[in-house]
Amino acid sequence: MHTIHVSRVPLITWMLSLFKPVLCMKKICIIGIGNPLRRDDGIGIVLLEKLVEQKKTLPKEIQYLDGGTGGMNLLHILPQFDIVIIIDAVQFNAAPGSYRFFTADEITTNKNINSISTHTNQLPQVIEISRQLEELPKQLFIFGIQPKNTSYGRNLSNALKKNIKTLLSSLQNEIETIIEKNK
Amino acid sequence: MSNDFSIHVEHLTRVEGHGNIEVNVKNGKIEKLQWSVIEAPRFFEAMLRGQQYNELRPITSRICGICSIGHSLASLKATEDALNVKITEQTALLRRLAINGENMQSHILHIGYLAAPDLFGVGSVLPLIASKHKDTVLKIVKLHRLANEMSDIICGRTVHPIRLIVGGFSAIPTKKQLLDLRKRLDESKAITNDLAQVIHSVVDKLPNFIRETEYISLSADDEYAFYDGVINSTDTGKFKDYKNYQTITNEYFVPQSTAKYAKHNRKSYMVGALARFNLNSSQLHSNAKNIAKLFKLKSINYNPFMNTIAQLIEFMHNTEDSISIIDKILDRGLKEEKQIKTKIKASRGVGLVEVPRGLLIHDYTINSKGYCTKANCVIPTNQNHANIQLDMEKIVPEIIDKPPKEIEFTLEMLVRAYDPCISCSTHYLDVKFI
Numbered sequence: 001m002h003t004i005h006v007s008r009v010p011l012i013t014w015m016l017s018l019f020k021p022v023l024c025m026k027k028i029c030i031i032g033i034g035n036p037l038r039r040d041d042g043i044g045i046v047l048l049e050k051l052v053e054q055k056k057t058l059p060k061e062i063q064y065l066d067g068g069t070g071g072m073n074l075l076h077i078l079p080q081f082d083i084v085i086i087i088d089a090v091q092f093n094a095a096p097g098s099y100r101f102f103t104a105d106e107i108t109t110n111k112n113i114n115s116i117s118t119h120t121n122q123l124p125q126v127i128e129i130s131r132q133l134e135e136l137p138k139q140l141f142i143f144g145i146q147p148k149n150t151s152y153g154r155n156l157s158n159a160l161k162k163n164i165k166t167l168l169s170s171l172q173n174e175i176e177t178i179i180e181k182n183k
Numbered sequence: 184m185s186n187d188f189s190i191h192v193e194h195l196t197r198v199e200g201h202g203n204i205e206v207n208v209k210n211g212k213i214e215k216l217q218w219s220v221i222e223a224p225r226f227f228e229a230m231l232r233g234q235q236y237n238e239l240r241p242i243t244s245r246i247c248g249i250c251s252i253g254h255s256l257a258s259l260k261a262t263e264d265a266l267n268v269k270i271t272e273q274t275a276l277l278r279r280l281a282i283n284g285e286n287m288q289s290h291i292l293h294i295g296y297l298a299a300p301d302l303f304g305v306g307s308v309l310p311l312i313a314s315k316h317k318d319t320v321l322k323i324v325k326l327h328r329l330a331n332e333m334s335d336i337i338c339g340r341t342v343h344p345i346r347l348i349v350g351g352f353s354a355i356p357t358k359k360q361l362l363d364l365r366k367r368l369d370e371s372k373a374i375t376n377d378l379a380q381v382i383h384s385v386v387d388k389l390p391n392f393i394r395e396t397e398y399i400s401l402s403a404d405d406e407y408a409f410y411d412g413v414i415n416s417t418d419t420g421k422f423k424d425y426k427n428y429q430t431i432t433n434e435y436f437v438p439q440s441t442a443k444y445a446k447h448n449r450k451s452y453m454v455g456a457l458a459r460f461n462l463n464s465s466q467l468h469s470n471a472k473n474i475a476k477l478f479k480l481k482s483i484n485y486n487p488f489m490n491t492i493a494q495l496i497e498f499m500h501n502t503e504d505s506i507s508i509i510d511k512i513l514d515r516g517l518k519e520e521k522q523i524k525t526k527i528k529a530s531r532g533v534g535l536v537e538v539p540r541g542l543l544i545h546d547y548t549i550n551s552k553g554y555c556t557k558a559n560c561v562i563p564t565n566q567n568h569a570n571i572q573l574d575m576e577k578i579v580p581e582i583i584d585k586p587p588k589e590i591e592f593t594l595e596m597l598v599r600a601y602d603p604c605i606s607c608s609t610h611y612l613d614v615k616f617i
Contacts, residue, residue: 037230037245069248070342072292076328077341125307132312133324152226 026082026182028059030175031074033067033088033123040096040147040160043167044087047145050168057172059179071122078126079135083182085175088123090144097146097163101174104131104140141178143171186211188587192595202603204594206579216579218572218598219439231558236262236527236549237349243545243560244343249292249604251343252285252334253538254545256410257560261545262349265532266525273520274351276512279410281337281347282536283501283508286409287330288341289539290456290494290501293602294382295323298491301596302385319381322374326498329371333505336360350523358517365509368502372470375499379474382495386478389488389600390593394577396485396570397449398458399431401537407459407466407500409537415462417483418448426533428544432561444569445561451569454541455601456493457484468503471496487574488600494539527553540564540604564603571601 032048034041045066052064063081067074078084092100107124123142130136145167149157156164190206207215227246231239243258244251256278263270270278296308299319305311311320331341336356338344346352356364401412402421414422414431422431434443446452460467461482464475474496475481480489529551535544541563548557574597582590 035245035248037227037242066340066343068245068251068343071248072296072327073248073288073331073341075324076331125309128309129312132309133321152230154230 027063027080028061028083028085028179029063029065029077029081030085030087031065031067031077033069033074033086035069037152037154039149039151039153039155040145040157041089041150043089043145043147043156043160046156046164047087047143047168047171050164051171054168054172058175062175072126074123074126075130075133075135078130078137078140081137083139083141083178084137085141085143085178086123087143087171088145089147089150090142092144092146094146096148096157096159097167099143099145099167099170101141101143101170104136104142107142139178139182141174143174190587190591190594192591202598204575204591204598206590206594208583211583213579213583216575217439218568218575220442220568227560228558231547231555234555236266236525236547236553236555239547239555239558240347240349241345244347246560247604248342249289250285250538250540250543252281252338252347253536253543254560255338255344255347256282257534257536257538257543257545258547259347259349260534260536261532261547262534262549263532264534265530265547265549266349266528267530268350268523268525270351270523271520272515273355273512273518275410276508277337277352277355278347280505280508280512281334281344282409282538283505284330284333284337286539287498287501288327288334289602290498291323291327291330293539294378294491294494294498295320295327297602298599299323299382301592301599302382302388304388316381319378322378326371326374326378329367333364333368336364348522349525351520353522355517355519358513361509361513361517365506368506368509372499372502375495375502376470376474379477379495379499382492383477386492389486389491390578390596391486392488392574392578392581392597393485394487394574396573397447397452398461398483399447399452399454399566400459400462400542401535402462403466407463407468407504412535412537414535414542416447416452417458417461425535426531428533428535428546428561432544432566434561434565440568442562442568443565445566446569451573452566453487453570453601454563454566455490456497456539457487457490458541459537460484460493460496467496467500468507470503471500474499487570487597490600490602494602527551531557538563540602541566562604564601567601567603571598571603 032044034044036042036045048064104127148159188208192204203219205215205217239262240255240258243254246254300307303311303316335341339346346354398417400415401408402415403412431447432445433447434445437444464482478492480492531548533546543563544561546559547555550556582593
C-alpha cells in the first residue's frame with residue numbers, strides 16, 4: 001500500500017490546531033480505483049490525484065491511496081481504517097459525469113441503486129467478504145461517477161473532462177461533511 | 184448418456200476477464216466444442232508508441248491489476264536491454280523479492296478465492312466463510328495479506344508499483360522492514376503447510392486427466408527461474424537467442440477469439456506454474472519439494488488441473504526464496520545506491536520474466552531520442568488458449584457419458600486451473616478495410 005500525505009498545512013493553521021482538540025481521531029482513507037488506460041474507468045485515479053494536489057481544506061491525517069485495478073487487494077486495506085471513501089466509475093444509468101455518493105450498505109440493500117462497478121463487479125464482492133470476515137470499516141462510502149467511454153485509451157471523455165472541477169468540488173464537500181460529522 | 188445436449192457458458196466466473204465455453208452434441212457426436220475469448224481488444228502496444236523510455240514502465244504496470252509487478256519488470260528489462268543499462272546486484276535481489284511477492288499474491292488469490300470453491304463444492308468463497316472451513320479461509324486471507332504487504336514494502340504499493348525505475352529503485356525498504364518481513368515469512372510457512380494439508384484432503388476432486396503437451400518456461404542454472412533465465416521447452420530444450428522469441432511463441436489469430444493464440448513444437452503449449460514445475464522442479468526449496476511429495480507431483484506431469492497444486496508448491500518456494508534473498512541483502516549490507524545514468528541510443532530490447540501465469544515478454548524499439556517506436560507484449564494467457572482448446576477436445580469425449588451439468592462443471596474447472604487473466608491477454612489486429 002502506498003500512502004500519500006497531503007502537503008503540510010500553513011504554519012498558522014498548524015499553530016491554531018494546537019489550541020483545539022485534534023480534528024478527527026478516526027483513521028480515514030480515500031481510495032481511487034480504476035484503470036487510467038481505459039479512459040473514464042480511470043476517473044477514480046484522476047480525482048484522487050487532483051485531491052492530493054489540493055493544498056488546503058482537508059486534514060493532513062487523511063491517507064490517500066491509488067488502488068488501481070488491484071481488486072481483491074482492497075480486502076486488506078479496508079480493515080486498517082475507520083472511515084473509507086472509495087472513488088470509482090460506477091454504471092448507474094445517469095448522465096455521464098454525474099455522481100452518486102452512497103454507503104456500502106446501499107450496494108446490497110438498495111436494489112434500485114443499480115450500482116454496478118465497471119471492474120467486473122468486484123467491489124461489491126470485496127465488501128461482502130470483508131463484511132463476513134467482520135473487517136469492514138465502520139463507515140464505507142462510495143463516490144461513484146457515471147462513465148461515458150471505457151474503451152482503451154488514456155484520455156477521459158469530454159463529458160467527464162468538462163465536469164472535473166464540479167466533481168472535485170462535490171467530492172471535497174462530501175469528505176468535509178463526513179469529517180464534520182465525526183468530530 | 185444424453186444423445187443431444189448443448190453447453191453454453193457465457194462469461195465464465197472466477198477467472199480474470201471474459202471467456203466463453205460452447206459445446207454442442209448431437210446423436211452423441213460432438214458438433215461444436217470451442218473455448219473463446221470475447222473481451223474487447225486492448226491496444227497497449229499502440230499506447231506505448233511515442234512514449235519516452237522511462238514512461239513505458241508506469242504505463243505497462245496498468246495493463247493488469249494482478250501482474251503489475253511482472254509487467255513492470257518485463258518492461259524495465261526490455262528498456263535496459265535496449266539502452267544497455269546494467270543493474271547492481273542489490274537491485275537484482277530486490278527485484279527478485281518483488282517478483283516473489285507478486286507470485287505469492289496471485290497464486291494464493293487463485294488457490295484460495297477462485298479454485299478452492301470448486302474443491303469444496305461451493306459457488307464462491309462467500310459460503311466457505313460461513314461454513315466449517317472458515318478457519319481455512321482465514322489462513323488464506325492471512326497469507327494473501329502477507330504477500331500484499333511484501334509487495335508494498337518492496338515496491339511502494341501493493342499494486343501498480345512506483346519504486347521500480349530504469350536502472351534500479353527510487354526508494355528501498357529499510358533494514359527493519361526487511362527483518363520484520365523475514366520473520367513473518369518464516370512464520371507463514373506453518374500456515375502454508377496447514378493449507379497444503381487441507382487442499383490435499385480434497386485433491387481427489389481434481390479430475391485425473393492426462394494429455395501430453397509441450398511445456399515452456401524460463402530456466403536458469405542456479406535458481407528456479409522467475410526473474411532471469413533462458414526459454415526452455417520440455418520438447419526442444421533451451422533456446423538462448425531471446426531476441427528471436429517469436430520463433431518460439433509463433434502467435435496467430437483464430438476467428439472465435441479477440442486474443443492471440445500461440446504454438447511451438449506441437450499444436451499448442453502450456454506456460455505457468457505447472458510448466459515451471461515440469462522444467463525446473465529440482466531447483467525448488469526444500470519445503471516446496473515436501474509439498475510436491477505430499478501431492479505425489481513429479482515432473483513431467485501432464486494433468487493441467489494440477490496447475491493449482493503447482494501454484495501451491497511455488498507459493499512455498501517463493502516464501503523460502505524470499506527469506507534467502509533477504510539474508511543475502513542484509514549480509515552484503517543494504518545501502519542507498521546512486522541512480523544509474525542512462526545513455527540514450529536507438530536500439531531494440533527484449534525483456535523476459537516469469538509471472539504467475541507464465542512467460543511474459545516485452546519487446547521495445549527505441550529511437551535515438553529515447554522514444555518508443557514499436558512495442559510487442561507476449562502475454563502468458565495468450566500462450567495457453569490453444570492448449571485449453573485441445574484439452575477440451577480430449578476431455579469431452581472421455582466424459583461425454585456424464586450429465587451435461589457435470590461436463591460443464593469439469594470444463595469450467597479446466598479453464599480455471601489455467602488461472603487465465605483474459606483481461607490482459609486480449610489484443611487484436613488493427614485492420615482498416617477500404
